[in-house]
Amino acid sequence: MQPSRRSRRSKIVTALIETFGFSPLLATVVALFFAFLAAAAMLWIFLSAPPRSITITSGPPGSSFQRHAEAYQRELATHGVTLRIVPSDGSLDNLKRLQAPGSGVELGFVQGGLVGDNAPAGLVSLGTVANQPLWIFYRGVTRITRLAELAGQRIGIGATGSGVQALARALLDLNGISGVPTTLVEQDSGDAGKDFLAGKLDAIFLMGDSAPTQTLRALLRAPGVQIYNFTQADAYVRRLSYLNKIVIPQGAIDFGQNLPAQDITLLGPGVELIARAGLNSAISDVVVEAAQKVHGKSGLLAKRGEFPAPLEHEFPLSEDALRFYKSGKGITYKLVNSFWLANLLNRLLVAIVPIILVLIPAVRLLPVVYRWSVQLRIYRSYRPLLRLEHDTAMPLAPDRVAELLRRLDAIEADVSALKVPASFANQFYDLRSHVAFVRQRLKSAATG
Numbered sequence: 001m002q003p004s005r006r007s008r009r010s011k012i013v014t015a016l017i018e019t020f021g022f023s024p025l026l027a028t029v030v031a032l033f034f035a036f037l038a039a040a041a042m043l044w045i046f047l048s049a050p051p052r053s054i055t056i057t058s059g060p061p062g063s064s065f066q067r068h069a070e071a072y073q074r075e076l077a078t079h080g081v082t083l084r085i086v087p088s089d090g091s092l093d094n095l096k097r098l099q100a101p102g103s104g105v106e107l108g109f110v111q112g113g114l115v116g117d118n119a120p121a122g123l124v125s126l127g128t129v130a131n132q133p134l135w136i137f138y139r140g141v142t143r144i145t146r147l148a149e150l151a152g153q154r155i156g157i158g159a160t161g162s163g164v165q166a167l168a169r170a171l172l173d174l175n176g177i178s179g180v181p182t183t184l185v186e187q188d189s190g191d192a193g194k195d196f197l198a199g200k201l202d203a204i205f206l207m208g209d210s211a212p213t214q215t216l217r218a219l220l221r222a223p224g225v226q227i228y229n230f231t232q233a234d235a236y237v238r239r240l241s242y243l244n245k246i247v248i249p250q251g252a253i254d255f256g257q258n259l260p261a262q263d264i265t266l267l268g269p270g271v272e273l274i275a276r277a278g279l280n281s282a283i284s285d286v287v288v289e290a291a292q293k294v295h296g297k298s299g300l301l302a303k304r305g306e307f308p309a310p311l312e313h314e315f316p317l318s319e320d321a322l323r324f325y326k327s328g329k330g331i332t333y334k335l336v337n338s339f340w341l342a343n344l345l346n347r348l349l350v351a352i353v354p355i356i357l358v359l360i361p362a363v364r365l366l367p368v369v370y371r372w373s374v375q376l377r378i379y380r381s382y383r384p385l386l387r388l389e390h391d392t393a394m395p396l397a398p399d400r401v402a403e404l405l406r407r408l409d410a411i412e413a414d415v416s417a418l419k420v421p422a423s424f425a426n427q428f429y430d431l432r433s434h435v436a437f438v439r440q441r442l443k444s445a446a447t448g
Contacts, residue, residue, distance in 0.1 A: 026370065037359070041351040048347055050282040053082035056107040057094045060189065061087060062212030065109045068129070068294055075290035079339040081283065090210035091163030091271075098123055098274055106276050107287065111163040111209060112242035112269035113170065115314050125315040126273040126288055127308035127325065129295045133246045133268035134167055135211075136228035137196065137219045138203040145231045148175040153202035154183045156192035164189070164207040167269065170240065190215055197222060209271070220253060233265045242313065243267045252300055273308065274315055282343045284320040285329065374424050378431055381415050389438050404442055411435060
């Protein structure tokens with residue numbers, strides 16, 4: 001025994017037919033549309049899930065960039081996110097990796113002044129996380145007041161790929177120092193520090209992005225070594241807009257030994273946390289939150305809460321980061337302790353709520369539109385019928401009756417061809433009865 005057509009229909013198609021009076025075809029189309037929306041929502045929920053691990057390019061071992069990355073790693077681990085750290089030679093190396101499509105790096109620390117007004121496409125800033133001071137150490141009893149006084153000496157300017165080398169060359173060029181008789185030594189900061197203490201170098205440029213902390217500490221306490229005080233700091237800041245003026249108060253490094261012995265003015269660019277455009281928004285939130293915990297404390301170079309900051313310099317600010325700076329965590333993340341559960345609930349809400357907002361008006365509107373279209377078809381059949389009935393009001397000759405009967409046959413054929421749902425059966429049969437009523441009047445007129 002063959003199953004009936006109704007038994008082969010899905011429940012939702014049957015419900016649409018019985019509830020709203022849809023035709024089987026329209027009910028099937030609507031059901032398929034609902035199924036498509038549900039499938040699209042599930043696919044979006046799956047594809048928008050944050051990754052379990054991301055990669056950051058940091059700096060040389062022992063550098064401030066490396067230490068910051070390790071602190072991020074610990075913070076992200078509390079949310080179940082693994083942060084892979086890839087050491088580098090510093091800011092310039094980080095920037096190259098972020099630009100390289102196949103590097104596998106999503107995050108990196110980049111100091112200001114490396115790209116100018118030509119920021120690479122596809123990279124966004126998650127905020128300025130610190131100021132990176134430039135330390136210039138030199139030998140001698142007499143203090144120097146201008147960088148031009150280093151001309152003709154052996155100067156360590158950092159390794160290729162480091163931010164310190166890019167800044168050192170920019171400052172030395174402003175002072176007319178670019179080569180002979182000055183010797184510019186490109187060397188790893190750790191090795192350069194050892195050569196400087198051994199007397200092989202006369203001056204050395206160091207920054208935390210590439211210099212190990214122990215190297216800086218050793219030079220700060222080394223006898224016969226002085227820190228260059230930027231007496232022309234205001235002029236440098238005006239010339240190189242990416243630089244900031246940083247004052248180290250007397251005794252701030254070591255109160256007991258009174259290091260430094262007087263206020264020291266340094267220069268340094270801001271450091272931005274750069275991400276690839278398209279970084280998952282939930283991951284962006286936890287990274288910025290980690291940055292707030294890592295960089296938000298007071299220290300030698302910043303006040304409490306000064307960093308990270310949504311300051312736009314050379315890279316455009318990420319919209320996700322800007323939203324987080326303005327409003328913080330979403331309500332779901334505040335109510336649910338688990339990052340992954342909160343994220344799942346948030347994605348479900350984002351996927352389902354818009355669908356509900358679309359479906360509810362659609363479910364209400366579709367039956368109205370459909371009923372109106374069916375009624376319009378029925379009303380269209382009434383128009384010629386009314387005109388024909390109006391023509392029967394006057395005395396009719398036999399040939400006129402025959403003409404009207406032919407017109408009525410055509411109207412009845414059109415009515416019989418109408419396809420209406422069962423919910424409109426009463427209106428349909430009313431129309432047919434009215435056709436029969438007019439036919440009866442015509443017959444009476446013919447016999448009369």
